[in-house]
Amino acid sequence: MRTRDVMTTDVVVVFPETSAREAAHLLAERGFTALPVVDTAGTLVGVVSEVELLQDRLPQDPRWLVHGEPAEVRQAPGDVVAQVMVRPAVTVDPNTDLAEVADLMLEHGVRSVPVVHEGRLAGIVTRRDMLRSITRADWVVEAEIRNRLGVVGGPRRWQVAVSGGKVSIVDKMGNATERHVAEVLVRAIAGVTDVQFVSEQARVGS
Incomplete structure (x- = not known):
C-alpha cells in the first residue's frame, strides 16, 4: 500500500x-x-x-x-x-x-x-x-477486492475471502501474468495485510 x-x-x-x-x-x-x-x-x-x-x-x-x-x-x-x-x-x-x-x-x-x-x-x-x-471491516475490503478484480478476467474469474485483513484468492485459471496483476491490485487496497493465492485444482484436491 x-x-x-x-x-x-x-x-x-x-x-x-x-x-x-x-x-x-x-x-x-x-x-x-x-x-x-x-x-x-x-x-x-x-x-x-x-x-x-x-x-x-x-x-x-x-x-x-x-x-x-x-x-x-x-x-x-x-x-x-x-x-x-x-x-x-x-x-x-x-x-x-x-x-x-x-x-x-x-x-x-x-x-x-x-x-x-x-x-x-x-x-x-x-x-x-x-x-x-488496517482496521477496515473485512466485508468492505472484500467488496472492493471483487470490484477491482472484475477488470482482470471478469467477475467470475476469482473467488475471494477475507479474514482479519488476510486475503485468500482462489485462482480458477492459473495464469501467472494475470495473477501478478491481481496481486498488485489487491495489495494496494487499504485494509489488506496479506494475499495468498490458491489454485482451483488445489482447492478441489483438499
Whole structure:
C-alpha cells in the first residue's frame, strides 16, 4: 500500500504570515497536532506544531511571585507562523510505501507527515490514517477486492475471502501474468495485510 492510498488531500494549511494565535486556534479546534506551512504557490516551507505554539507562550503562575520566587526570563514568542515554524523532520511522496512511512514516524517521533510531489504539498498522512487503513471491516475490503478484480478476467474469474485483513484468492485459471496483476491490485487496497493465492485444482484436491 502506498501513501496516496490513505493520505488526506484536502489539507488544512497555514501561511508564513498567519498569526500564531490563529494557527493555535486551528490546532485546538480541529484536533490536529501539526499544520503544514505553505507559500502562495503551494510549496511546503515548514511545519508548525503544538510544541512551537506553546513555547514561551503560557504565563508564569503569579502565585510564585508572592513567595518571592524570581520570575523566569523568557524569550518573547513569535507573533506569526514564520517566526515559530520549523522545517519538517521528514516528508514523503505519494508513492512511498506505508510501511516506510510508519518507520519514519516512529524514528522521528512525529504523528503526521507531509506528502510532497514536485516540491508542492500534495497531502498529509497521519498515524490515524494508517490505523484506519488496517482496521477496515473485512466485508468492505472484500467488496472492493471483487470490484477491482472484475477488470482482470471478469467477475467470475476469482473467488475471494477475507479474514482479519488476510486475503485468500482462489485462482480458477492459473495464469501467472494475470495473477501478478491481481496481486498488485489487491495489495494496494487499504485494509489488506496479506494475499495468498490458491489454485482451483488445489482447492478441489483438499
